[in-house]
Amino acid sequence: MKRRQFLARAGVAAAAPIAAAGPLAAPALAQGKIEWKMVTSWPKNAPGVGINAQRLADRITALSEGRLSVKLYSAGELVPPFGGFDAVTSGAAELCHATPYYWSGKAKALHYFTGVPFGLTAPEMMGWIYFGGAQALWDEVYAPFGVKGFYVGSSGVQSGGWFRNEVKSAADLKGLKFRIAGLGGDVMKKLGVIVTLTPPGEIFAAMQSGAVDAAEWVGPWNDLAFGLHRIAKFYYQPGFFEPGPALELLVDKKKFDALPPILQKVIEQASQATAAETLADFTRHNIEALEPLVREHGVQMKLWPADVVKASGKAWKEVQAEVAASDALTGKVNASFNAYLTKARRWARWSDYAMLRAREDGLA
Amino acid sequence: MKRRQFLARAGVAAAAPIAAAGPLAAPALAQGKIEWKMVTSWPKNAPGVGINAQRLADRITALSEGRLSVKLYSAGELVPPFGGFDAVTSGAAELCHATPYYWSGKAKALHYFTGVPFGLTAPEMMGWIYFGGAQALWDEVYAPFGVKGFYVGSSGVQSGGWFRNEVKSAADLKGLKFRIAGLGGDVMKKLGVIVTLTPPGEIFAAMQSGAVDAAEWVGPWNDLAFGLHRIAKFYYQPGFFEPGPALELLVDKKKFDALPPILQKVIEQASQATAAETLADFTRHNIEALEPLVREHGVQMKLWPADVVKASGKAWKEVQAEVAASDALTGKVNASFNAYLTKARRWARWSDYAMLRAREDGLA
Secondary structure: OOHHHHHHHHHHHHHHHHHHHHHHHHHHHHOOOEEEEEEEOOOOOOOOHHHHHHHHHHHHHHHOOOOEEEEEEOOOOOOOOOOHHHHHHHOOOOEEEEOHHHHOOOOHHHHHHHOOOOOOOHHHHHHHHHHOOHHHHHHHHHHHHOEEEEEEEEOOOOOOEEEOOOOOOHHHHOOOEEEOOOHHHHHHHHOOOEEEOOOHHHHHHHHHHOOOOEEOOOOHHHHHHHOHHHOOOEEEEOOOOOOOOEEEEEEEHHHHHOOOHHHHHHHHHHHHHHHHHHHHHHHHHHHHHHHHHHHOOOOEEEEOOHHHHHHHHHHHHHHHHHHHOOOHHHHHHHHHHHHHHHHHHHHHHHOHHHHHHHHHHHHO | OOHHHHHHHHHHHHHHHHHHHHHHHHHHHHOOOEEEEEEEOOOOOOOOHHHHHHHHHHHHHHHOOOOEEEEEEOOOOOOOOOOHHHHHHHOOOOEEEEOHHHHOOOOHHHHHHHOOOOOOOHHHHHHHHHHOOHHHHHHHHHHHHOEEEEEEEEOOOOOOEEEOOOOOOHHHHOOOEEEOOOHHHHHHHHOOOEEEOOOHHHHHHHHHHOOOOEEOOOOHHHHHHHOHHHOOOEEEEOOOOOOOOEEEEEEEHHHHHOOOHHHHHHHHHHHHHHHHHHHHHHHHHHHHHHHHHHHOOOOEEEEOOHHHHHHHHHHHHHHHHHHHOOOHHHHHHHHHHHHHHHHHHHHHHHOHHHHHHHHHHHHO
């Protein structure tokens, strides 16, 4: 799908959810029903993120039988793409679908609840959040701001980024202007990269105008929809900065606590159902998008040169030490994350890694 | 946890859910509320499977605000461990938490909805079921029996099994009595193994008595709870017969269709929430269980010898051709599965496999 088509289709589809929610608004309020606003960082109906946010809103509305009706606002409709946290803390919106590290300026520890370079895969991350003590830590980080985060899924392993020219060694990265989010940006800075964090909806334009030389967004499915293959042909794998980044539903804690228990349960369970659906959605669509990228659009799939991975790993250890030292709570979160990751790596060598290798050996 | 402790704790915990559901029963029926029975193939409170089945039952009851109250019966309580399918089709129970290939005697195609050797990982499987057309195929397979299956999660990559003696090459497998489930058993038969499918709750006893020489169950967490490390010390990885096996909620289709739409929605969404929770639960607990197995119990972790993987891959291709030829619908399911797997393997090489490798290289 070309970018213009994507935007056009998005525009057409955009009206539907709002129009559908519209007629409900007045009678809903009249019957003592609750209407909440969900802002997002995503363009309207962006594959994966935008559509899954819409499905989460619809799921809460449906499971609550309209007692809690959620209306979605895409990036820029109510607040700017990165304005979700302020919207929820100021009371302008009750909910925000985004990812925790977008608010890392408020609390460094939030990076870990999205994920960090060379960190956890999506199933490992779900294990840490749901059963490894991370939800309690996450609640502790958010408590001073009066908000709470729910895990709502992941893209799975992300891609490393689109480059106009081949990256033959770490030296080729020096001086490049690269759109990259999160701590991966800090890692890249140590490799001499000039890092910018362009909002999702503006990445294509930044690439087209030359404001950036290279950009990472998500993976084949989402990047194809944004049209990044039209500008750069070298597609580097994997996105070792983001092995299993988490999406979040950010909630105004005070308003959440004031809800009847059944509506709290609905938000919690709808988030969990969205977690499964979102991972499935990205996985399936990345699987399908790879072939057209390569066959129809002439994209060259590339693994990072070994020295880029090595240098990035070394740089990440330095960045991680700095991040962990920023405050006591971030140090505590880092320690929990690291302890779990060490064990997760050990198990992955026998399970996921050994399995993917055995699958290739067995079916060869 | 030793097996006796496990069984003792399971026994203590066993009474709770039923006692809790008890007092609700009479008034619930009096108010026109619905009570459903959920049977399972699992011992009471078996980690992962038994506990996640209980959580699913509780989730449906809670989200429906008691309008649909679900009572769980462990293996043997109402019907035998592998009696779930007959219980649902005969009307003795409305729900069953198990895995589709336990009913492959009824329809060969059901193997694919659990997963097949050298097949899909858990996230890939979720992608195929939710977004890759597999739910419609699954519905088609179950239609003649008047049942419907919902995907409710996975253990992730399973382990290959417990062996009393080291397996140095494929020749060492010949004549061994091996407890193994699913099509992996048919693959092993081609390698000269004597295959038995002992019910989950009887695996320890079968190993202890020498009725079997070797056994696979799930992975470190579940196998530790069953005490298999007390009998055999060689633990082979990965369980290439089961890369991401699916658990299912089997439902009486006629009774499901007769439910009010909101209760149908509750079952569907509770299943999806359970899918995320179950994968997270297994992942986290396998990660934690590996260390005690090795450090405290002297278990020797082993990768399968290369010739076992090669021979199994070759045997699987023969088994798959036989299975696919059993009837037209199985052939159709096999074709869908294969087409998706081919693309999934291509993407996994750039994403999951490349990422797990980069993580080790970067953090080395």
